[in-house]
Amino acid sequence: AQTVTQSQPEMSVQEAETVTLSCTYDTSENNYYLFWYKQPPSRQMILVIRQEAYKQQNATENRFSVNFQKAAKSFSLKISDSQLGDTAMYFCAFMKPPSGSRLTFGEGTQLTVNP
Amino acid sequence: DSGVTQTPKHLITATGQRVTLRCSPRSGDLSVYWYQQSLDQGLQFLIQYYNGEERAKGNILERFSAQQFPDLHSELNLSSLELGDSALYFCASSFPHGSGETQYFGPGTRLLVL
Numbered sequence: 001a002q003t004v005t006q007s008q009p010e011m012s013v014q015e016a017e018t019v020t021l022s023c024t025y026d027t028s029e030n031n032y033y034l035f036w037y038k039q040p041p042s043r044q045m046i047l048v049i050r051q052e053a054y055k056q057q058n059a060t061e062n063r064f065s066v067n068f069q070k071a072a073k074s075f076s077l078k079i080s081d082s083q084l085g086d087t088a089m090y091f092c093a094f095m096k097p098p099s100g101s102r103l104t105f106g107e108g109t110q111l112t113v114n115p
Numbered sequence: 116d117s118g119v120t121q122t123p124k125h126l127i128t129a130t131g132q133r134v135t136l137r138c139s140p141r142s143g144d145l146s147v148y149w150y151q152q153s154l155d156q157g158l159q160f161l162i163q164y165y166n167g168e169e170r171a172k173g174n175i176l177e178r179f180s181a182q183q184f185p186d187l188h189s190e191l192n193l194s195s196l197e198l199g200d201s202a203l204y205f206c207a208s209s210f211p212h213g214s215g216e217t218q219y220f221g222p223g224t225r226l227l228v229l
Contacts (some may be wrong), residue, residue: 047217
């Protein structure tokens with residue numbers, strides 16, 4: 001079974017600075033997908049970014065980017081120019097195809113952006 | 116707004132009771148997933164339906180059941196409720212486009228069992 005580990009239960013960053021959240025996973029699969037979701041105080045689960053394992057290029061969405069190291073089974077999220085609205089719980093998630101497959105989540109990292 | 120709707124938003128009930136949680140997927144999405152988020156278990160996959168049929172099962176208790184109707188909305192039924200069933204229940208939906216499709220989550224139903 002796949003496992004996802006987020007070793008940082010809590011992190012904080014000053015507004016406008018950059019922060020990196022860590023995620024490692026364990027799988028014997030070669031083809032899979034990785035996601036970061038954020039859960040703000042409203043508890044809504046919001047997709048931040050997605051990465052296909054077969055793509056070497058790291059995914060980027062505006063201020064959010066990932067560092068995907070397939071051999072090391074590492075998938076970190078970098079948030080640049082942090083904003084107060086980035087304060088949330090961040091979950092790393094793994095999905096193994098075939099089409100329409102469950103997400104396996106890590107324990108989450110609570111990120112606080114300080115003014 | 117993800118386009119996935121869930122009702123009710125909050126539910127307070129007593130042990131031993133039965134409740135039904137409802138989910139409407141995004142327009143065009145055929146898959147519906149149910150997840151449970153609790154303090155001790157984290158986010159766990161419960162069950163998936165695709166176009167009306169059960170596709171995958173996770174850590175779903177026998178006291179829990181689900182179905183997806185012809186209009187693609189889904190219901191999660193929780194019976195003989197216990198205190199430990201108190202959690203946030205999410206529904207997510209996706210459109211099949213081959214592999215690894217993104218799941219979009221609803222706002223969740225917060226269940227409190229007293």
